[in-house]
Amino acid sequence: MSSSPSANNLMDQADVAVVGAGIIGVACALQLARQGRRVVVIDPQEPGMGASFGNAGHLATEQVFPIADMSILTRLPGMLMDPMGPLRLDWKYLPRALPWFMRLLLNLRSAPYQRTIAGIRALNESSLGAWQRLLGSIDRTDLLKQDGSLLVFEDADSRAAIEALQARMCQQQVPVELWSAAAVQAAAPQLSERILGGLFFAKTGHFLDPYQLVCALVEAAKDHGVQFLKQRVEDGHIAAQGVSLLTDKGQLSARQVLIACGAHSASLTLALTGRKVPLDTERGYHLMLPQEQQRLPFAVTSLERKFIMTPMVDGLRLAGTVEFAGLDRPPNMARAWQLHRLSQGLFRRDLNAEGATPWMGFRPSLPDSLPVIDQVCDGKVLLAFGHQHLGLTQAAVTAELIAHMTSPRGAPASQGLPALTPYRLARF
Template sequence: MGSHDQATQSTARQAEITVIGAGVIGIASALSLSRQGWRVRVIDKHVPGMGASFGNAGHMATEQVFPIADASILMRLPRMLLDPMGPLRLDWRHFPKALPWFTRLLWNLRQTPYQASVSGIRALNEASLGAWRRLLDSVDGTHLLKEDGSFLVYERENSFAAIQALQARMAAQGVAVESWQGNAIRDVAPQLAETIRGGLFFPATGHVVNPFSVVDALTNAAKAEGVEFHQDEVLSGEVHSRGVTLKTARSRPIHADKVLVACGAHSAPLTADLTGIKVPLDTERGYHLMLPREQERLPVAVTSLERRFIMTPMTEGLRLAGTVEFAGLHRPPNMQRAWQLHRLSQGLFKTPLDASEATPWMGFRPSLPDSLPVIDSAQDGKVLLAFGHHHLGLTQAAVTAELIATLATQGQKASSSALALPELTPYRLDRFSS
């Protein structure tokens, strides 16, 4: 056996936890695990932060406590299938494969499971910003988060009733929400058009100045604390008495005492390998359009009620995001959907947005039909799971990392955490075992 093989085998034996997935949830979890005393390795076929975490809207969406769909989705289904540029799109070629997922989604719209989903989302969201403050403070990254609130604005007179109803629903769930008139909104964001009649302000929300910079700061901190990073693809896994063995595309099999599955929309096959449970995971294909010449246009994130998209100010420009497409993992992106976001912005500002040098993007948001993630341990603690956060992956990443670190230590190492974390029952894997 050569020295390289010996070194590789030695390294493989030293790592106690292997994290599969280098998005914001995987990296935040790797850092939290390392700080609990575990030796950690991260594996992803991409550079850290270059998947869905790269292109998210950047909005810390703590106000979004409701599931990704309600009963109105039935009325919208024909348009979803027929309108390729609609804000919610279902590719007809993906429809047969997606039908079981949508059936489960509709089943979860019954009152009892719907309210359970709301409670589960709210619990994570309420703990999210505090967890992010702790995490970013620990990596000298507090400047990456702006907690200045966000707006949901409306333009049509007949939208006022919908805004009032939404405000009442959110307030009933404990969401901090205020009703603002159009002139008050323009005092904060003076470039918005006079057609903005009013909207809701969410004071307990914020945005990051660059999602990739957040992941990069966490990655650098993790490397400084000894976390290893490997660019490789995990093909399959097997649990046995000594831990878990992973088969990869580029290297020999890797052994770990524990693994964390945190590879977003790609998590279902490996979860089935390791636990025997088939998770009904689909993907919301999200698009954004980055406008580098619009860095000063808005001070906070602004969402349009009627146009159904969000605009977030970042250091590199203004990011337009929010369109959702169900078309699976393998169809090529339709970047016209990203450019459609610029067309949707027309009329929202006193002067049009400058789209010169704009760049489009598409990524995969992992979505489960009850709108709750899987955050759990299985196989006597050998398999940890953190995926399925749909469009709240950035928002819930830091608190998920704290929950994973707690799960990893239970029964093996004393946890020093005294944090008031959400109870894990709503996020258990076994809700999909029947």
């Protein structure tokens, strides 16, 4: 290969074309390259500039429950009427969203709901160990702080809900401790005295900079020969020797393709597999506060206010809220600034918003709250998308699963990877 090979030459020599340069696509590319495969990653943006850039940074292994429960029925009017609410459905998007929401409601029945919990839990229980292995392998364990996270409450009426949640977590074997107000103050003294207590999750953590995490994995992938192409994949079809992809810069081919482009994965999945997946997007917002680097020791979530605050190297990131408005409507950055207003009263001294920057990204969500992780079309198409708000949490274990399913040697038994059955494409 020449020092400046053409895209066509790269693809002709590729074993796997990974479509999507977010945290999941890059982590998968690295693991596949370590098997000796020639890997090319294709994305219209620079690596990590999609949803991976602005996520909350929380390693959310405790979040084993689906994105919604039956209470969503009573909340629907508020979702439509309140543009600043924590769960927002744009009324203009309602006709397109209704089929997805109908499937969501069907998955809230007892049996499918329990299957969803089991599927999320299986991935989450393997996530921390997978991240430890992945970061250790590139000598970047410094990017992850394994110091737990805290869910706090302020209203006396919320105590029953907190205790009920603790019981549900214990039932799912999620490590959780009920903290008193004094325990909260001892661990996070800058929080307001109005906080009455909370739940502490010891087996969680947070990443100090999600974007730098992607960059570190990109550099490791490049060291293993992975090539990155800045192109937009517009279509594709199964060919005799593999997969042919049409991009905005021409026709490319590879022996296998991995679809890992998050909320943008549905059309290529349909083109290659003939399977229409009910993929939608939870539009998530964050507000980055560069003046607030020392406020919190770990990620803190407010039960009543429904958002999370994560300390990072560049400041404090306020994140959360869910908006259903599709991929095409412009962001409503007022929702990002609303996060600062929500923080008021949670600290002894209000947060400094000087120099704050807002952001919006697309979380890929399926109505059963489980991702698609699979190998189809005689092994020519690999799938890794639909992780909703757990993409960062589950990226490393997803990469191990993809590497395991494509490796003739298999993965070491000691890794204890989850069974793939709950994540198969055929469930749709």
